Structures are given as C-alpha cells and as structure tokens.
Amino acid sequence: MHDKQMNVLRAEPGHGRGGGGQRPIMLAIAGDSGTGKTTLTKGLVDALGPDRITSVAADDYHRYDRNERKSLPFTPLHPKCNYIDIMEQHLQHLAFGQPILKPVYNHDTGMLDRPEYVEPREFVIIEGLLPLHTKMARACFDISVYLDPPEELRIAWKLSRDTKKRGYTEDEVRADLKKREPESERFIRPQRERADIVVRFAPIEERGETVNDPLSAKLILRPTIDHPELHQILGDDTNEAMHMTLSRTEGGKPADAVHIHSYAKPEITTKVEQAIWDQLGVDAPLPESLGRLDNDSDGRDEPLALTQLLLLYHLIQAQEALAGAGAGAGVDGD
C-alpha cells in the first residue's frame, strides 16, 4: 500500500468497522531519548484506562540487541538500526483495527524477547524515536506530537533515568549522547516539523528558573488538525495560567504558540482545564491522572496536566468526528 492509499482509506467513513466498531484513533509521540515520552503517555493511558487505550513503544522495533549494536557503526537512532518497514506494516494493521504480533525490546537486558500479541483499543499511542520518520508511518496517525525540551533538560532527564533505571554509569550515558548527536540531528529532530503539536517543557530563563524548578510548557499548535477554541476559553483572568500567540514553527510555518506557566495558581489552571474538558461534552469528570510526574512526588504538574488534557481533547474529538462522519455518510448514501 502507498501512503496516499492509506490516507484515502482512513478518510473513508466507517472504514474498519467490523465486529470491533470503528477504527482506532492513532496518536504518535515522537522525541529523542529522555524527552519524557513515557511520562506523557502514562497520564493518557491512566486517564482513559487500559480497556480503551493501548500504547506501543517504537523502540520495540530495534533490529539488533544491545550486544550486536556494539559492533555497528550506528546507534538505535538510525533507521537502519530499526525494522522501519515492519513498524509501518504494524501501524497499518493497528490503524484498521487489526491485531499485531509486536516485537519486544527489553530495556533491562538489552535483548530482543518473545513477541507480544497486541490488539488495538479505541485509541493507540505509538511513542518512540522514529514514529514520524516515513510518509507511510505518518499517514497512519490522526494526531502527532514531537517532544522538544531544551538539550540541557533532556540530558539531565536521560542521565537520571539511565543511571537509576537502566543500569548505566554517568560516563556511559554522556559518551552515548555524544555518539548519538549526529543521528539525532539527522533523523530525530527533522520529525519536529512533521508533528501537529510540538511540546517544549522548559524553565523560563527570564524569571531566573533552572531545570530543577517546576517547568513551564510551550506548545506549538500547527493548523494541520483542529485544535480546541482556546481563544474563547482564555479570558484576561486566565492569562496568568496560559496564553496563546500567533507564532512560527522552527521551519518558519505559521502556528499558534500556547504558553502554560508553572507559576499559575491552581484555581486558575483548573478553570482552564474544566473549560477545555467542557468543550468535549463528555459525560464524565476531568480525569485525575493528568499531570503526574515520573518521580515520588504526589504533586500535580499543571503544565504537564494541561498538555495531556489537550492530547486527550484531540483523541476524543477525533473519535467523535469519525463517528459523526460515519453517521453522516450513512444518511447521504440512503
């Protein structure tokens, strides 16, 4: 199948409706190693519950195990180090509601393990290094996100995770980062211009904040998908929590920039969150799992919560649009 066929088939109302209902809504979360993909994903999975949403790690499509990679001239960031064609194949199956036998890369042992049978749910998240690398892969997604923290912050996050959870020393992580940099530039960062939403968690330097302070978020919203009507939601009184400006992407394309401030008072961020949630018309309270950081703190990170909420908005909105298109097409056809 060509990517264009995929786009056409996916646009067809009711396509993929079988015993399992309409086709899944597919969300890509792309970003370099240590950019917070897992943390962002977890809040969404917890909000919708494992009966409604599945997440797949694109790292599972690694072609070589850790030992084999030692003698190779490239890092896991290189497309040649991954079964990109098989990932595309599996994305197509998932996008049409079909199961896959997903390979498994074990981050603890560095080995390629026994594959897992994965059935898509209503929503599927693919998070990893290269989900937006090819045209065909991009054609499979309804919503795409690129995580783009400042390099200093990413290094701090990666050091912390790889030394605490993956058994590497700090020197090993730093040497690895250096080796990966040319491939980050060549293969990972070009995905930023392909995403519907670019998320940048960062300290606000003008306020003297560092990477150890609570982070603000800047979201670049490209007009490639329909974003919520934030202009209506964001009044003068919510400016402290969040504001929106007309902006450009790094590649120079027009986009909205949404700033979510870490220092906003909870009563104001809650008001914004509730307003976004209300736009969806969902008969359920705002999910409590949003904004949970991947550490021991019980606190809620408001910029993370608002970012996750925006993605949740898109997931639910895309599903409603698909259901509506199906119903509408049925009427037209009669």
Added chain:
Amino acid sequence: MHDKQMNVLRAEPGHGRGGGGQRPIMLAIAGDSGTGKTTLTKGLVDALGPDRITSVAADDYHRYDRNERKSLPFTPLHPKCNYIDIMEQHLQHLAFGQPILKPVYNHDTGMLDRPEYVEPREFVIIEGLLPLHTKMARACFDISVYLDPPEELRIAWKLSRDTKKRGYTEDEVRADLKKREPESERFIRPQRERADIVVRFAPIEERGETVNDPLSAKLILRPTIDHPELHQILGDDTNEAMHMTLSRTEGGKPADAVHIHSYAKPEITTKVEQAIWDQLGVDAPLPESLGRLDNDSDGRDEPLALTQLLLLYHLIQAQEALAGAGAGAGVDGD
C-alpha cells in the same frame, strides 16, 4: 481484507510487481506431526536454492511455549494454541512480496524466541500443522499439499524424530499422540479435502511390504490446479514406475490418482522424471537434490524424488503462468 478480495488481487496480472518483480508463488505443505513435511520441503529448497525459495514453519505461530502448554486443555494442533490471525496476516504480506517479522518457536527448548525478519523470494513454502485451516490462509496459496501417510507409518516416523532429535522418551511421544488424536481428527485431517495434492507414502501391503521397506507413493491430484500432462508422459513402458487412474478423494470428489512404485528400476523413473522436467522447458538439468531421505543413507528415494519433482513443476509452472498473464494483460490494455 476478505479472502475473496485476496483471491481477486492475486489473480490481477502483475499485482505486487514493484522493485522486486512479480509476487511470489506460494506453496502450502500441511500435515500432522511426523508426516515428513520437513523432508519434502528440504528437497525443494535445495533444488531451487535459498536465493529463490524461502520456507516458513507454521509451528512458529505457536501462541504458548512448552511450559505454558502444560496447563492448557488443548495441544499445539488446536487453532486456539496458535496465532492463526497473525499467520493469515503474514501469509498476505508474503503473497504480495512484503517482508514479515516472523515469530520463532524453538523446538529444542520449547521456548518462543526472538522473531526473525523474513523477505519472500520467488517461491515461498509454508509447512506446518494448520496452513490450510482458514479460508483466508488458503486464498494466499498457489499450490497446496497435504501429507497423509498411514497412521502406523506416521507414528514410527514421529517416534524416531521426537526421541532422537527433540529429547522426548518413547512413552512421552505415545502419550502425546493419544492426547492429540481428537484434535488431529477435528483440525488437521479436514485439511486433506482442501489440498490440491494429497501425498501418501506407504508400503504396498499386497506385496507384503512393511514400514521398514522402501515406500511407494500415491498422489491424489485434484483438478483445482493444472497438473502436468502425465497421460502423454506415461507410456506402456513406464507403467512399472508410475501409473495414473481416475479416482475419488476421501471426500468423494473426482481426482486423478498417481501411483509411484518403490520397486521401479532407476532407468525407468529417470525417464519419467526427465519427461516431466522437459515439459517445463527450463534451460537447466534436472536438480540432483530430489529424493534425499532424512537419514544417513546416500540413496535416492524415487517416489520422493518424483513427488518433489511434481511440486517443482507446479512452482515453476505457476511462476511462468503469472509472468505470461502479466505480459498478456499489458498487450490487452494497450
């Protein structure tokens, strides 16, 4: 995709022609455990060479490892014990010339190992317990074979292999055979009526032969594919090696029955083999790998060689027909 769509797409001239040329010719070799699938397959792979033909074991689609199966109420013969849907998916990909990430069942350890990247060649053989179980799987094949030795012979072969190569005791194999019998009857044997060719290696009881003597072969050729013009080839002087009679399948459907005798003189079998090979018009000598048994003997088993040659004939003939259809369609379309 539905099986009918698959049939239509496969019939379309030139479908699957991309960088890699026309779509592969797909051969199913189905049969119970210990029926000689591997021996039959090996001669074909050796004849064409690994650059032109790939074989895939349907056993690789086992859903559970050996340990997990111990607590299950069914054996590996049961469709529930296999990822039949994933096998169907992979057959479709292979049939259109696309690669798959094939699961791996390790017969030595009983474990499910790291999957393997498999690219189809000009010819693909799928050999295993259930390749003809579903309509969709059957729609993927150009030629299908069912191996049907008498039960006494199958038990002897299975005992020999499982005790020598797979580390079981004779008692374990016999207990296993007993446990499997209801599922053999329910799932494996019904595939016999679905195959284009049913192969039965057996001693000729009327001649007082036993399972330890060289075996004759009886091939049931259903008119579902175009078989070689054996009537023209088999003259009175070759009757001793091979003869053909009008017959019926076990299910009562009309078919040709070809008898290949173990006691035929090599000069006569060679004559028949050469005549079948000449019908193909291939500019190469008759492959020498045919008829090799899976033991230490250097001898050539003529009934096995003739059976493999017939399958080779079908593989090459199907490929030529596809190429011809593609060329013809091009002329029609202009």
